[in-house]
Amino acid sequence: MSKTYFDETHCAIGHPKSKFMQWMLTVDHKRIGIMYAAVMFFYFFIAVGTAFMMRLELLAPGGQFLDGDTFNQAFTLHGVIMIFLFIIPGVPAVLGNIVMPLMIGAKDVSFPRLNWFTFWLYVVGTFIALASLFTDAGFADTGWTFYAPYSINTSTNVIFTLVAAFVLGMASILTGLNFLVTIHRLRAPGMDFWKMPLFVWGIYATAWIQLLATPVVGITLILAIMEKYFGIGIFDPAKGGDPVLFEHLFWIYSHPAVYLMILPAFGIMSEIIPTFSRREVFGYRAIAISSASIAGIGYLVWGHHLYTSGMADTAKIIFSFLTFFVAIPTGIKFYDWVATMYKGKIILATPMLWALGTIITFTIGGLTGVTIAMIGVDIHLQDTYYTVAHFHYAMLGGVVFLFFAGLHYWFPLVTGKMYNEYHGKISFYLQFVGFNLLWFPMFIAGYYGMPRRYFDYLPEFQIYHQVSFLGAVIFITGLIYMFVVFYKGWTKGEPSGTNPWNATTLEWHLPTSPPPLENHSKVPYVDFNPYEYHHGQPVVKFDYKTMQRID
Amino acid sequence: MDVNNSLSGFNSMASTFAKDVDQAFWINFWISIVLGLSVLIPMFYFAWKYRESNVKDEEIENVTHNTALEIGWTLIPTMLMMVLFYYGYSSMKSLRTMPAASESIVVKVEGSKWKWKYEYPANKAGHVHKITSVYDKKIGDVKRGLYVPVGTNIILEMTAPLNDVIHSYFVPAFRMKEDVVPGRMTKQWFKSDVVGEYEVECAEYCGTAHSYMYSKIVVMEQADYDKWFESNAKSPFEDASAAPISKGQSLYEDNGCAGCHSIDSEATLVGPGLKGIGAKYDAEYLKNAIINPDKDVPAGFFPGVMPPFALSDADVAELVKYMQNAK
Numbered sequence: 011m012s013k014t015y016f017d018e019t020h021c022a023i024g025h026p027k028s029k030f031m032q033w034m035l036t037v038d039h040k041r042i043g044i045m046y047a048a049v050m051f052f053y054f055f056i057a058v059g060t061a062f063m064m065r066l067e068l069l070a071p072g073g074q075f076l077d078g079d080t081f082n083q084a085f086t087l088h089g090v091i092m093i094f095l096f097i098i099p100g101v102p103a104v105l106g107n108i109v110m111p112l113m114i115g116a117k118d119v120s121f122p123r124l125n126w127f128t129f130w131l132y133v134v135g136t137f138i139a140l141a142s143l144f145t146d147a148g149f150a151d152t153g154w155t156f157y158a159p160y161s162i163n164t165s166t167n168v169i170f171t172l173v174a175a176f177v178l179g180m181a182s183i184l185t186g187l188n189f190l191v192t193i194h195r196l197r198a199p200g201m202d203f204w205k206m207p208l209f210v211w212g213i214y215a216t217a218w219i220q221l222l223a224t225p226v227v228g229i230t231l232i233l234a235i236m237e238k239y240f241g242i243g244i245f246d247p248a249k250g251g252d253p254v255l256f257e258h259l260f261w262i263y264s265h266p267a268v269y270l271m272i273l274p275a276f277g278i279m280s281e282i283i284p285t286f287s288r289r290e291v292f293g294y295r296a297i298a299i300s301s302a303s304i305a306g307i308g309y310l311v312w313g314h315h316l317y318t319s320g321m322a323d324t325a326k327i328i329f330s331f332l333t334f335f336v337a338i339p340t341g342i343k344f345y346d347w348v349a350t351m352y353k354g355k356i357i358l359a360t361p362m363l364w365a366l367g368t369i370i371t372f373t374i375g376g377l378t379g380v381t382i383a384m385i386g387v388d389i390h391l392q393d394t395y396y397t398v399a400h401f402h403y404a405m406l407g408g409v410v411f412l413f414f415a416g417l418h419y420w421f422p423l424v425t426g427k428m429y430n431e432y433h434g435k436i437s438f439y440l441q442f443v444g445f446n447l448l449w450f451p452m453f454i455a456g457y458y459g460m461p462r463r464y465f466d467y468l469p470e471f472q473i474y475h476q477v478s479f480l481g482a483v484i485f486i487t488g489l490i491y492m493f494v495v496f497y498k499g500w501t502k503g504e505p506s507g508t509n510p511w512n513a514t515t516l517e518w519h520l521p522t523s524p525p526p527l528e529n530h531s532k533v534p535y536v537d538f539n540p541y542e543y544h545h546g547q548p549v550v551k552f553d554y555k556t557m558q559r560i561d
Numbered sequence: 562m563d564v565n566n567s568l569s570g571f572n573s574m575a576s577t578f579a580k581d582v583d584q585a586f587w588i589n590f591w592i593s594i595v596l597g598l599s600v601l602i603p604m605f606y607f608a609w610k611y612r613e614s615n616v617k618d619e620e621i622e623n624v625t626h627n628t629a630l631e632i633g634w635t636l637i638p639t640m641l642m643m644v645l646f647y648y649g650y651s652s653m654k655s656l657r658t659m660p661a662a663s664e665s666i667v668v669k670v671e672g673s674k675w676k677w678k679y680e681y682p683a684n685k686a687g688h689v690h691k692i693t694s695v696y697d698k699k700i701g702d703v704k705r706g707l708y709v710p711v712g713t714n715i716i717l718e719m720t721a722p723l724n725d726v727i728h729s730y731f732v733p734a735f736r737m738k739e740d741v742v743p744g745r746m747t748k749q750w751f752k753s754d755v756v757g758e759y760e761v762e763c764a765e766y767c768g769t770a771h772s773y774m775y776s777k778i779v780v781m782e783q784a785d786y787d788k789w790f791e792s793n794a795k796s797p798f799e800d801a802s803a804a805p806i807s808k809g810q811s812l813y814e815d816n817g818c819a820g821c822h823s824i825d826s827e828a829t830l831v832g833p834g835l836k837g838i839g840a841k842y843d844a845e846y847l848k849n850a851i852i853n854p855d856k857d858v859p860a861g862f863f864p865g866v867m868p869p870f871a872l873s874d875a876d877v878a879e880l881v882k883y884m885q886n887a888k
Contacts, residue, residue, distance in 0.1 A: 078768075078769045078770060078771070078772060078831070079769050079863075082766075082768065082769070082771075151768070153766050157726075157727060157765075157766070159725075159726050159727070159743060160726040160727065160766070160767065160768065163724070163726060163865060164768070164865060165863050165864050165865035165866075247723050247742075247743040247744025247745070248723040248724055248743070248744070250744075251744075252744070252745075253727055253742060253743065253744070254742060254745075287611070288618075288621055289621050289622070289623050289624075290623040290625050291625070292624060292625055292626075293625065293626065293631065294625065296631065318729060318738050318739050318740050318764075319740050319742070320739065320740050320742050320745060320747040323653065323657050326653065327650055327653075330646060330649055330650065331646055334642040334643070334645065334646050335642075337638070337642055338635065338638055338639055338642065341596070341600075341634065341638045342631075342634065342635060344600045345599075345600065345630075345631075345634040348600055348603045348604045348607065349603075349624070349627070349630070351603075351604065351607035351608065351611060352603075352607055352611075352624055353611065353620070353621060353622040353624055354607075354611050354616075354621055355611060355613060355616040355618065355620075355621050356607065356608050356611045356612055356613060356616075357613050358608070358612070358613070366604060366608060369600065369601070369604055370601060370604075373597050373600050373601060374597070377593040377596060377597055378593070380589065380593065380642070380645060381586070381589050381590075381593070383645075383646075383649065384585055384586075384589060384645055384646070384648060384649025384652070385649040385650060385652070385653035386581065386582050386585050386648070386649050386650070386651070386652025386653040386654075386655070386656055387582060387585050387586050387589060387649060387652065388649070389582070389653065389656055389736070389737060389738050389739075390582055390586075390733070390736040390737070390738065392738060392764070393729060393731070393738070393764040393765060393766075394764065457586075458571045458572050458733065459571040459572070459731070459733025459734075459760070459762065461731065461762050461763070461764045462764075462766075463766040463771060463772075464771065464772035465771075465772050466772045466773065467772065468701075468760075470571065543621070543623060544623075545618045545619045545621055546618035546621045547618070
């Protein structure tokens with residue numbers, strides 16, 4: 011049997027004999043992707059556990075077992091892990107790393123050693139982020155937004171978290187840089203930009219955001235640290251600084267960052283829908299260009315987070331106007347995906363179920379975002395549960411759901427095994443039902459005026475918190491179920507073969523399953539579109555030894 | 562505070578502009594339903610119509626373009642988005658167009674950890690009402706609030722102390738909210754036509770007792786308001802001529818101490834309860850605990866939570882006396 015990337019690897023330093031050191035030092039993009047996944051999902055479950063603690067506390071009004079300060083640290087921990095450790099690196103670091111080079115017919119990313127370094131920089135960042143849990147001052151209680159002057163006045167250990175966000179931002183920049191160069195320089199001959207799979211387009215648009223927007227948050231965090239420890243007086247009103255400036259600087263990055271999260275996830279959707287409709291994607295160029303335009307417009311709309319900050323009304327009007335233009339390319343994508351199902355053959359395998367489920371949840375998440383782009387309405391809904399529900403519908407019901415879709419879709423590629431479809435579907439339904447029960451009531455509570463970040467609330471709102479709690483229990487059950495399905499699939503699953511989904515893109519045209527160390531045997535020549543189907547069968551066929559077309 | 566699940570203090574649309582905000586919300590709601598269904602109905606229909614068992618491979622068609630449809634699903638949502646932009650803008654206009662100060666009552670609002678203070682213009686007798694509003698956990702209600710006459714423009718000039726943090730003055734029933742920022746003055750206004758009590762919440766995260774930073778707005782008949790406003794009473798519901806409270810108690814209430822410290826128990830609200838505090842600490846310690854609270858924090862509590870209070874020596878002495886008598 012031929013060797014796969016699990017059997018041999020290239021290392022950043024030397025040629026270690028031990029399997030363990032081979033993993034620690036590996037520069038192989040597929041192994042690095044797996045290690046990212048392992049670390050990220052470890053933290054993901056910590057953050058889910060923290061969120062569940064908060065839901066438990068909120069089951070009834072009054073303090074039960076968390077006091078206000080602990081609750082404040084809990085939602086900060088939840089936010090910091092979910093945003094900086096999980097969802098920002100998220101899809102690019104795991105699936106981008108594993109799949110993107112395969113999709114463009116490359117042997118690895120452009121800078122494999124940098125990729126290795128970036129992974130370990132990320133790991134160091136995560137340690138710094140959580141180290142303050144074990145210091146006397148305790149974990150930061152600022153919320154993941156670190157708003158000044160609160161972050162400057164608090165006695166908790168904010169500096170570790172700020173430094174961590176800085177280091178993680180650095181890792182994010184390096185990932186973006188690496189992917190940009192890879193996509194520009196290592197595409198297989200013949201593959202121009204209009205022949206790239208749409209996931210690569212998503213990663214490409216994201217990489218530009220990582221590269222151009224992340225330095226702003228780096229600057230902001232440095233300024234916050236200098237304010238806190240040297241009192242330079244840029245944000246502190248007592249020294250003539252302006253706290254609203256911090257909000258601007260923070261959102262100049264953090265708003266594009268939400269597109270940084272969603273664009274590669276949309277890319278996953280664009281892979282799954284044509285594959286499981288067994289036909290060519292509808293409106294390839296429209297989908298590709300809409301990714302780029304979302305990335306572009308995304309830079310100009312940060313002010314919609316500040317409608318109630320005391321910003322000038324004229325600025326609010328401009329930001330609101332621009333914000334609506336993000337909705338349009340997003341809407342176009344959704345119409346294109348649904349149109350792709352027209353006259354196709356819909357295979358409702360687990361990845362497709364996740365994709366279609368996400369069309370439902372993200373439609374709700376996206377349209378409720380339009381609500382709070384309306385200035386007058388947002389003045390009422392800003393900082394309420396409505397906003398919380400909106401971004402969980404968009405982030406969890408969008409990015410993370412599609413991440414899960416991608417994990418199912420590329421599971422046979424990565425492991426060479428198949429998970430159990432029946433149990434995979436059960437875990438989807440559990441999570442889908444639990445998710446909606448968990449977050450939908452928050453729209454109503456928020457509309458009635460339930461503010462976010464409250465550890466205690468007035469009895470009027472109890473019913474919404476109770477339904478949410480029930481949803482959380484179902485959702486987390488489904489989540490654990492899904493990982494059991496993955497575990498069993500990896501350890502006991504049937505061999506999947508190289509192309510179990512009848513997909514067309516290059517990552518399914520590999521000589522072995524799982525792939526060999528340096529991917530395709532030969533660099534293919536790409537003179538075809540990414541989703542060419544004829545009568546439900548992939549048009550392009552390769553001899554996997556020579557990578558010559560044989561169709 | 563209303564605890565019978567009526568949500569009346571939150572949802573009664575009690576300001577003149579609330580209907581504009583709700584109109585914008587519901588226009589958005591129905592447009593969202595239309596746009597959402599325009600995606601979801603075809604999705605469900607196609608998933609059913611073209612299900613695996615219903616389609617032979619040779620029936621699959623690679624439809625990749627339809628110019629008319631593509632223009633339609635670009636232009637129609639664009640137009641609908643512009644409609645929504647307009648209603649977002651117009652509802653903001655009615656929220657944010659301040660009435661003339663000469664036709665309004667201008668109240669200064671100060672938000673600080675974790676109390677709201679109101680300062681009215683002087684009444685005919687020259688008395689300036691200064692009201693401190695704090696939430697009393699024990700009774701689940703707010704002690705004192707903002708008292709306003711029905712059908713009158715009220716302008717709120719809001720700020721926070723320089724050493725404090727950002728808060729946000731949120732009145733759900735009025736559909737209004739604006740941050741209260743240290744070092745700058747933000748404004749909002751309202752006019753309420755409905756007599757009643759309405760919850761005020763802090764909507765910008767501000768630390769330990771963020772969830773208890775409530776206040777209330779009490780909209781009253783003009784005559785009731787006038788009667789109170791021209792008096793010296795601390796609120797319309799307290800009798801100025803009733804048993805006079807001590808200077809210390811008055812200071813205790815006006816500085817919002819009760820928001821964090823229970824005077825008649827040892828229970829911790831945010832800071833330590835004060836019952837029997839006189840037996841544990843001397844007057845010097847208690848004095849320092851007010852003017853420089855971070856210096857010597859009791860075990861189990863953290864510095865940085867309580868702001869220092871800049872009071873005159875005489876006032877501090879009165880406060881200490883009041884605390885020492887807390888039994």
